[in-house]
Amino acid sequence: MSLPSVFSRYHAEVNAEIKSLISERQSPMYDMMRYHLGWIDAHGRVLNRSNGKAVRPTLCLLTCEAVGGEYRKALPLAAAVELVHNYSLIHDDIQDDDIERRHQPTVWRLWGKPQAINAGTVMRMLAGVAVRRLEIPCERQVRIQSLIDEATIKLIEGQYLDISFETKPDISVADYLDMIGCKTAALISCSVESGAELGTDDRRRIAALREFGWNLGMAFQTKDDILGIWGRQDQIGKPTGNDIRHRKKSLPVILGVSETSGPRHEELRRIYNRETLDEESVRTVIEMLESAGALKESQRITVEYIQKARDIVNSVSLEPSFRRDIDELVTFLMDRDF
């Protein structure tokens, strides 16, 4: 399954915007950002590696166009949401002790955690600088800045919950959904909403698109959780069962624990609460989750959010050609294997 062409439509221009933001700065610190974004390798040599799917800037610009806006004017905004997302990845990798991302060593693995903290935080600061590049009325700029700040705050609150779940014995599905609402859906929703803000004044359309983005974000994360256990290393850049190895309380695990009972339930909890999991334990956990129906139920929940997102977006008046692009993007996000 390959990435639909809509993902590459804005790619070069969003990258150029981010490059231009970084090029105003002198410190070698920004090499950590360039490396994380796939522009240079660990020795500073220029690369042409793709830096992820760029889901958020693509959604932002597509939505802007779909409500009648000009995507070129929204490029700094698309850069901003991509910077927020990538700042969070740099910090997540530190917090989770992850040594690889996109088949490459993580920033902290090469520069150490103290410097990687700086790289992440300064990347978040540049998102604010990007928003000030938008040539729009001042009040609207402040509103967009507020949307992005609040989405970042939600994202951090979600990351706080996610980490705190690691040491809590019983996490309910409701707890989990609350966490991913903050950690993932808030920024995806913000990407869509802020893109819409640049294209229209119609508050009802903007509100509906925010809801569309939120449901899409929920589905995106539950799908990610499925791939975090059952995804293939060559596709997602992380070994199969990676989230199990890190004892992440992702959706299939929470469902698995809540839907098994008796000795199997105890066994699953016991294995999962070990300090470290060897490869055999990882395989055992995956099998137990499958036989408890956790994969199927995770897929059902994903489809439910996707359907909700589709229903909402279908109720909004959009430019037909961009509606088709959005539909294609939504379908890909649900069916993807990476």
Add this chain to the structure above:
Amino acid sequence: MSLPSVFSRYHAEVNAEIKSLISERQSPMYDMMRYHLGWIDAHGRVLNRSNGKAVRPTLCLLTCEAVGGEYRKALPLAAAVELVHNYSLIHDDIQDDDIERRHQPTVWRLWGKPQAINAGTVMRMLAGVAVRRLEIPCERQVRIQSLIDEATIKLIEGQYLDISFETKPDISVADYLDMIGCKTAALISCSVESGAELGTDDRRRIAALREFGWNLGMAFQTKDDILGIWGRQDQIGKPTGNDIRHRKKSLPVILGVSETSGPRHEELRRIYNRETLDEESVRTVIEMLESAGALKESQRITVEYIQKARDIVNSVSLEPSFRRDIDELVTFLMDRDF
């Protein structure tokens, strides 16, 4: 030596502003911020501990009044600069592995580094929220937001340099001054400049006050470096020689290395480059620095910046009573032993 009364003048109101910002948020994550600010202890019990000297908000509000502004309208700005400063302390403690601050365990020591990273970053985000509370024309608000963002970016660039100095063999005094210009002077300068922005439209006065703040910030940091080696534990909340123990390349060390020669130079470098320094080595280094005249030279540099700051502020037209307050604050910052 006690804190001049000017430091307590705005204290309660700045704290109330920060409290009101945090009280809008629900997550238990904000308890890390409350703890760091000295409002609650590790068990969540309410305290009335002072949270540091609050140099930046005091300078911000004093300057605002000194150019004819109303400090009450600037309280969200004062809260913002205090939040930026405290975010940086939370991250610094993580990056430097410091286990104590203000006689208390650091945030990461109690909650772990992953969560402390979240506490720091979200604290920085709340500074932006604070700026949007300012009831001022939109264009000016965007300008203030930009000043604070750029000061934060400088601060992070300075922290990057500071950490990178740890593994570089020869740091010149010029390198060091460049680093503290970013790490410390930028935010102090921004506190003064943004405070002035809220009180006057006179660009020349604002520019002069920014320069005043920058020189004051430089002196503040060189003085801090002196206290980081020769300060008393009961006064500064950290053991004497703490910066030596952490092999920080602070001003006295850089001066000491550059002003000794031959075997003494080699000996100093050799001891300082050890993985860990025992208490005897710490004492030896301090004695070597003293006999090389590094304490005296550090004091001379501090006085030079203070004098520059004084000359500039004396050239600016200010309300007389606030000028006296600023003079008192400057004198204290130079003479302080904590």
